[in-house]
Amino acid sequence: MSMSEEKQHSDFNNLVTRHLSGELTPGEERHFQEMLRQDPKKQSRVDEYRKIWDSAGSVADRRSYDLDSEWDLMKEKLPGIETRNASSRSLLFYSYRIAAALVVGLLFAFAWIYATRVAGTEKVVAENEPVEVLLEDGTLVMLNRYSRIRYKKKFSESERNVYLAGEAWFDVSGDPSRPFKIDAGSAMVEVLGTSFNVNAYKENAAVEITVESGVVALTAKLDQQEQIVLRAGNSGTYNKNNKELKLIPSSNPNKISWKTRELYFDSSSLEEVTELVNRIYNTNLVIVNQELASCPITVTFRDQTLEAVLNVLELTLDLEITRSGDEIRLDGPGCED
Amino acid sequence: MTIEKRLDPDERMDKDSFEKLFREYFPPLISFARKILVDEDDAREVVQKVFVSLWEKREEIDLSTSLKSYLFTSVHNRSLNVIRDRKKFSFEELPDKAGDWDVSAQIESMELEEKINGVLQALPEKCRQIFELNRFDGLKYSEIAAQLEISIKTVENQMSKALKILREKLLKYMTLLLWLVMQTLN
Numbered sequence: 001m002s003m004s005e006e007k008q009h010s011d012f013n014n015l016v017t018r019h020l021s022g023e024l025t026p027g028e029e030r031h032f033q034e035m036l037r038q039d040p041k042k043q044s045r046v047d048e049y050r051k052i053w054d055s056a057g058s059v060a061d062r063r064s065y066d067l068d069s070e071w072d073l074m075k076e077k078l079p080g081i082e083t084r085n086a087s088s089r090s091l092l093f094y095s096y097r098i099a100a101a102l103v104v105g106l107l108f109a110f111a112w113i114y115a116t117r118v119a120g121t122e123k124v125v126a127e128n129e130p131v132e133v134l135l136e137d138g139t140l141v142m143l144n145r146y147s148r149i150r151y152k153k154k155f156s157e158s159e160r161n162v163y164l165a166g167e168a169w170f171d172v173s174g175d176p177s178r179p180f181k182i183d184a185g186s187a188m189v190e191v192l193g194t195s196f197n198v199n200a201y202k203e204n205a206a207v208e209i210t211v212e213s214g215v216v217a218l219t220a221k222l223d224q225q226e227q228i229v230l231r232a233g234n235s236g237t238y239n240k241n242n243k244e245l246k247l248i249p250s251s252n253p254n255k256i257s258w259k260t261r262e263l264y265f266d267s268s269s270l271e272e273v274t275e276l277v278n279r280i281y282n283t284n285l286v287i288v289n290q291e292l293a294s295c296p297i298t299v300t301f302r303d304q305t306l307e308a309v310l311n312v313l314e315l316t317l318d319l320e321i322t323r324s325g326d327e328i329r330l331d332g333p334g335c336e337d
Numbered sequence: 338m339t340i341e342k343r344l345d346p347d348e349r350m351d352k353d354s355f356e357k358l359f360r361e362y363f364p365p366l367i368s369f370a371r372k373i374l375v376d377e378d379d380a381r382e383v384v385q386k387v388f389v390s391l392w393e394k395r396e397e398i399d400l401s402t403s404l405k406s407y408l409f410t411s412v413h414n415r416s417l418n419v420i421r422d423r424k425k426f427s428f429e430e431l432p433d434k435a436g437d438w439d440v441s442a443q444i445e446s447m448e449l450e451e452k453i454n455g456v457l458q459a460l461p462e463k464c465r466q467i468f469e470l471n472r473f474d475g476l477k478y479s480e481i482a483a484q485l486e487i488s489i490k491t492v493e494n495q496m497s498k499a500l501k502i503l504r505e506k507l508l509k510y511m512t513l514l515l516w517l518v519m520q521t522l523n
Binding site: 010013014016017018020021023048049051052053055056057058059060061062063065067070071073074077078079123148150 | 355356359360363364365367368371378381385388389392393446449450453454457468469471472473477478493494496497500501503504507
């Protein structure tokens with residue numbers, strides 16, 4: 001192969017690699033696609049590379065499993081594999097439990113929860129409504145919508161571990177000899193006994209902890225050296241993109257409204273209010289007249305029904321509220337300011 | 338070409354060989370189950386059930402078929418059962434991805450992934466690190482450059498070097514690759 005051919009080859013490889021990792025500029029990408037259209041041989045070379053690229057992605061997926069703990073979970077379910085665990089046979093039988101249907105406010109929001117019991121591992125999934133879970137050690141967990149936790153039915157003697165996907169509020173029962181650890185995907189939260197909120201929805205860029213009482217330590221999974229300590233009233237975030245831990249001294253009380261159903265507004269705009277109400281009550285409030293959006297409101301709602309909340313808004317801002325389908329439309333002349 | 342593992346009927350499967358088997362097959366099996374079920378916990382449960390039944394039937398299982406295809410086929414079938422149950426318990430339409438899974442293609446993908454894993458481990462350290470930061474951790478070239486304090490050009494070069502080596506080492510597999518590519522194009 002001549003020097004220039006070799007150069008061409010390596011330029012092409014470089015281009016394909018950047019194409020696959022999404023690093024080509026839109027202009028380069030267009031040229032690249034044009035080049036492939038004209039040269040089927042290059043196209044098939046790119047197809048080969050893409051197959052390798054995709055398969056390499058699956059390799060990552062596989063490495064993410066901790067085989068030691070997976071084997072521990074597995075062992076518990078194998079009858080007769082270990083003599084010391086004589087009761088394991090009975091645990092083999094699975095029971096599915098379907099609990100259903102809550103109605104909140106005037107809406108037909110329904111929730112279905114299923115908890116699967118498998119040989120000591122319990123899983124609780126909250127779908128459309130928050131779900132309360134009491135753990136074996138007395139810890140109370142309020143699981144927000146579209147979230148799930150997994151934990152051992154009986155915690156070990158040295159640790160209490162739970163896995164969380166989504167958001168939950170924890171009131172951890174005090175037990176200094178057994179730290180309570182929450183695996184929240186990219187971040188780890190460790191506590192001795194306290195109450196706090198963990199927001200770890202996959203789609204959020206950051207995992208966010210809000211502490212109500214006690215002390216909580218937040219650690220990044222990638223770098224377990226660094227940790228921040230949060231006290232009552234603090235929030236802490238772990239940003240998955242820039243891998244940064246951050247302490248926010250005063251937390252916004254509305255972070256845990258979904259659990260307390262207490263909403264605090266201090267000269268907040270109607271837009272902010274509707275956003276939070278929509279999130280907490282799972283409603284679809286829509287501001288029709290955009291002049292209303294910036295109208296300020298100062299009010300505290302403590303565990304009010306949606307109807308009561310709407311009444312207050314209606315009277316304060318002289319709104320006209322109509323419903324169409326699941327939409328609740330807020331209209332009115334606006335506010336003078 | 339493929340290394341077929343068969344259970345030797347004379348050789349009674351003991352705990353150690355079962356554990357070895359589990360450690361080898363758990364990752365590809367759960368990743369297969371996750372492709373069908375999406376939910377990781379459901380996928381784990383399916384794979385565990387398959388291993389439980391393998392353990393219970395370790396003496397009577399039909400050994401004329403290969404273990405690998407037995408495992409993948411079982412995971413496939415049980416995953417479809419879970420989807421069926423979900424439909425029973427849900428009021429909503431669920432996406433149906435159940436039908437189009439070719440078990441033998443999955444097995445071949447798994448073998449390819451194993452090869453790739455092996456080649457990755459053998460890459461020069463820096464090259465492997467950069468490739469994994471990009472492909473596994475989803476970091477952009479600029480982020481990798483900043484993190485490792487090297488130039489973006491170096492990241493580019495190492496990335497294409499990694500991919501080039503992967504392709505060369507997998508040349509033996511190329512016929513299979515082309516076959517798989519054709520499969521995905523069809």
